Amino acid sequence: MTLETADITPPATPSGKGKSLLAQDTRTKKRNAAETRFKAYGIAALAFSILFLAMLLFAIVRNGVPAFTQTFVTIEVELPADVLDKNGNRDIDDIKKVSTFGYNPLIQDALVAATADIETDVADGDLKKMLSSSAGATVRNAVIANPDLIGQTVEFEVLASSRVDGYMKGRVEREDLERDRNLDAAHLDIVDALSQTGGVTRKFNWDFILGADASESRPEQAGMGVAMLGSVFMMLVVLLLSLPIGVAASIYLEEFAPQNWITDLIEVNISNLAAVPSIVFGILGLAVFIQFAHLPQSAPLVGGLTLTLMTLPTIVISTRASLKAVPPSIRSAALGVGASEMQTVFHHVLPLAMPGILTGTIIGLAQALGETAPLLLIGMVGYIASNYPDGIASGFLDPNSAMPAQIFEWAKRADPAYYERAWGGIIILLVFLMTMNIIAIILRRRFERRW
Amino acid sequence: MSAIWIIAVIFVIAIAGYFLARGRALASAGSDPRKMHSLPVYYGTNAAMAAAGPALLILLAWLIAQPLLINNSLTQYLPTEIRGDAGETSLAMADVNRIADGLDLAVAQGAMTVEEARNLSVETTDIRAELAAVGVALGSDVDAATLALAQRYRGATALGDILKAVVVIGLSLVGAGIAYAMTNKDFRARRYVESAVKLILIAAASVAILTTVGIVLSLVFNTIEFFRAFPAADFFFGTRWEPSFSGRGGNSDLGFLPLIWGTLFISLIALIVAVPIGLFAAIYLSEYASPRVRSIAKPMIEVLAGVPTIVYGLFALLTVGPLLLSAFGANGSFHLGWMSGGTAAMTAGLVMGFMLIPFVSSLSDDIINSVPQAMRDGSLGLGATQSETVRQVILPAALPGIVGAVLLAASRAIGETMIVVMGAGAAASLSMNPFDAMTTVTAKIVSQLTGDGEFNSPETLVAFALGMTLFVITLALNILALYIVRKYREQYE
Numbered sequence: 001m002t003l004e005t006a007d008i009t010p011p012a013t014p015s016g017k018g019k020s021l022l023a024q025d026t027r028t029k030k031r032n033a034a035e036t037r038f039k040a041y042g043i044a045a046l047a048f049s050i051l052f053l054a055m056l057l058f059a060i061v062r063n064g065v066p067a068f069t070q071t072f073v074t075i076e077v078e079l080p081a082d083v084l085d086k087n088g089n090r091d092i093d094d095i096k097k098v099s100t101f102g103y104n105p106l107i108q109d110a111l112v113a114a115t116a117d118i119e120t121d122v123a124d125g126d127l128k129k130m131l132s133s134s135a136g137a138t139v140r141n142a143v144i145a146n147p148d149l150i151g152q153t154v155e156f157e158v159l160a161s162s163r164v165d166g167y168m169k170g171r172v173e174r175e176d177l178e179r180d181r182n183l184d185a186a187h188l189d190i191v192d193a194l195s196q197t198g199g200v201t202r203k204f205n206w207d208f209i210l211g212a213d214a215s216e217s218r219p220e221q222a223g224m225g226v227a228m229l230g231s232v233f234m235m236l237v238v239l240l241l242s243l244p245i246g247v248a249a250s251i252y253l254e255e256f257a258p259q260n261w262i263t264d265l266i267e268v269n270i271s272n273l274a275a276v277p278s279i280v281f282g283i284l285g286l287a288v289f290i291q292f293a294h295l296p297q298s299a300p301l302v303g304g305l306t307l308t309l310m311t312l313p314t315i316v317i318s319t320r321a322s323l324k325a326v327p328p329s330i331r332s333a334a335l336g337v338g339a340s341e342m343q344t345v346f347h348h349v350l351p352l353a354m355p356g357i358l359t360g361t362i363i364g365l366a367q368a369l370g371e372t373a374p375l376l377l378i379g380m381v382g383y384i385a386s387n388y389p390d391g392i393a394s395g396f397l398d399p400n401s402a403m404p405a406q407i408f409e410w411a412k413r414a415d416p417a418y419y420e421r422a423w424g425g426i427i428i429l430l431v432f433l434m435t436m437n438i439i440a441i442i443l444r445r446r447f448e449r450r451w
Numbered sequence: 452m453s454a455i456w457i458i459a460v461i462f463v464i465a466i467a468g469y470f471l472a473r474g475r476a477l478a479s480a481g482s483d484p485r486k487m488h489s490l491p492v493y494y495g496t497n498a499a500m501a502a503a504g505p506a507l508l509i510l511l512a513w514l515i516a517q518p519l520l521i522n523n524s525l526t527q528y529l530p531t532e533i534r535g536d537a538g539e540t541s542l543a544m545a546d547v548n549r550i551a552d553g554l555d556l557a558v559a560q561g562a563m564t565v566e567e568a569r570n571l572s573v574e575t576t577d578i579r580a581e582l583a584a585v586g587v588a589l590g591s592d593v594d595a596a597t598l599a600l601a602q603r604y605r606g607a608t609a610l611g612d613i614l615k616a617v618v619v620i621g622l623s624l625v626g627a628g629i630a631y632a633m634t635n636k637d638f639r640a641r642r643y644v645e646s647a648v649k650l651i652l653i654a655a656a657s658v659a660i661l662t663t664v665g666i667v668l669s670l671v672f673n674t675i676e677f678f679r680a681f682p683a684a685d686f687f688f689g690t691r692w693e694p695s696f697s698g699r700g701g702n703s704d705l706g707f708l709p710l711i712w713g714t715l716f717i718s719l720i721a722l723i724v725a726v727p728i729g730l731f732a733a734i735y736l737s738e739y740a741s742p743r744v745r746s747i748a749k750p751m752i753e754v755l756a757g758v759p760t761i762v763y764g765l766f767a768l769l770t771v772g773p774l775l776l777s778a779f780g781a782n783g784s785f786h787l788g789w790m791s792g793g794t795a796a797m798t799a800g801l802v803m804g805f806m807l808i809p810f811v812s813s814l815s816d817d818i819i820n821s822v823p824q825a826m827r828d829g830s831l832g833l834g835a836t837q838s839e840t841v842r843q844v845i846l847p848a849a850l851p852g853i854v855g856a857v858l859l860a861a862s863r864a865i866g867e868t869m870i871v872v873m874g875a876g877a878a879a880s881l882s883m884n885p886f887d888a889m890t891t892v893t894a895k896i897v898s899q900l901t902g903d904g905e906f907n908s909p910e911t912l913v914a915f916a917l918g919m920t921l922f923v924i925t926l927a928l929n930i931l932a933l934y935i936v937r938k939y940r941e942q943y944e
Contacts, residue, residue, distance in 0.1 A: 039837075042732065060762070252655065276926070370758075
């Protein structure tokens, strides 16, 4: 203390006459310098956080945007009737008997025809390495959907393989291919030639947003759609459970609970649950819903239940805040004209608090939507979400993935083409979160009253 | 009768009760609502609640209890050598349940008649094939004893289901009847309805307690199970973490120390990044920044808090890791060779630090703002500069709160999962080098529970012991932090 006092009081002996008041002495200069430095630290800290945010956004956009476009190869496939429909009666069951392998030779022929003008030393049999292995299925599905195509020559846009796609996006260089068994540099010459004539094009890929996940070897085909549905079903469960339970709990705690140890216990529990690591909720979900209640693994229902327990404290805390913000005069007025306590709350306080409650709920939902760790434990990762659920019930109960779990799954896969998809998935996820938060902000701005 | 039908019947009874009771109340008052104690709607609601409430509760309890009770009573018919072992028992009972459900399904789909299903025998029918045909895959062929148990299970379940329907629907009718009988114009229906609603509210509030109880029970039971199979001392003081999934004979080293070391190391790096930056940002925003700067910068920092952790994880794995490697790796720009892979304690720690900045800064901002203005004015009035005021008046006054905020941030860091799963590596080591791969408690919970290990093996159960320690550590930190923050708030309020 004495040291500090000495610091601030001027020196005991006047430091000489003739000194202007306007000129700063050394100590003042020092103090002012310290002030400037301190302020600079603050600005630096702020700038650093904003710089980091910018870096994060830059990394997401730069790495993720290419995932929304995909390279397609246009080929004209001959669909001979003697291969695809041996009986010639266009019976759909007969046509279905030809597997995707049956279509591969046709595609190969089409490729040979397409590259006829290009000089290359790639063997005819190796040409199909340029295409995704889903090409056969693409053609087959088109034929099954429209059997009249048989016997014609039809133009198809099929997915290029992920290496070709990477080359078109600048991710794969020619040198990278030297040790690659999946593609040779000679293929890239063909790609270059084809892209000049318009045979190879890069365009917006809706299948990335709406499509299903694909196996590890076909990153070009993988999409987010099924996982998105999984997330939607999960959020439905969370919304349907956590909003009523959360609001009911908050009403009790805020309006009715007597001051006693049980109320204290509930409040302590809620504030602690809000800070429990999310992975612990995953353990809870695994032990209670799967191990004990035998609910199906990887089901959005279980994910939703687990996330509900995680989101409840958030919703309770924000709901209580908005109930508290309704002024007591409203309650007094309602009670004064003869309403019961319950009527006061449900007819007057709750409607006035609703905008705040909805805002809090949306923010809680957004939090739950981005949560990954609990989903790892209940098995929503590692499952290849390649089937759309075929109804409401199967949407809740069939194994599925969720958006963040799908992103994690892609990030774990070995092929770098999946990294691009993981970043792209993050863009989709962030668009969802941003929309939810903007809705919450608009709700708050438009409907929240200041009393 | 399946549960859904029972519920449908209960609803019909409830709706009927609503209109009947409402009509009776109105009739007793001569159709003049002013003579009634409560509004007409309360009389109806009272009857509907009496019809549905207890019946649905009993139904729920029954649905949970019946399979447990039947399985328990059937276990005594298992051979003694199976009964001795809990794992074998549950496997055998799972088989029994599967066969019984499969037979029910076969009957429901019309693959068998009721008599056929009842008179099956292992000699004459290939039950496994029959059940496979209706979509129930069995692990092995069915032996006579298991089939007998399955039939017994079906018998008990069928009896239970009938009893359940009778009891639940009867209860619903009785409830509606009593409510109807009590209804007249002087019946205080609103009181009853409101106390029932209050009970529902209380039940909703106790979900929080139930969740905590659920967490504690699921952790405690499995942890006890783990310590039965693995010595506690080896867990808490073991310095090697090398689980083996192939050998089931306890060949694994499941030492806790390397994991907690990694957790604390990474959390420390994160706090070293987050606390100064977050604190200085908060000080600048609350003491220096103009309202305009504040209104732009504060939301921007808070955006960081809304970003899901999977995004940070990916950023650590694919951006920060390679960046650090290119600086500190063997072929890096400094030729230091400190780092051998992109995933390291430093990678995870740095990114986690960034994640915690908004957490620290918004908490500290609140705390600094709650220091009374009079203290600032006093200090400035004595001639102190603004930074001197901050350092010598505001920070000491806000210190307890800031300590609380740092503790909360630490608890966040310790419990964070995705960033360390993706950014920190998988090897457990007691290294001092922040550029080494390390692993944490949370990352190992994930890897042990998502592996293919058997549920009863110590390699899987160890995750629950890890979860338990994690829960205890974070809970202690949270309680301590909340206590400090609350004490501090009271000081100035």
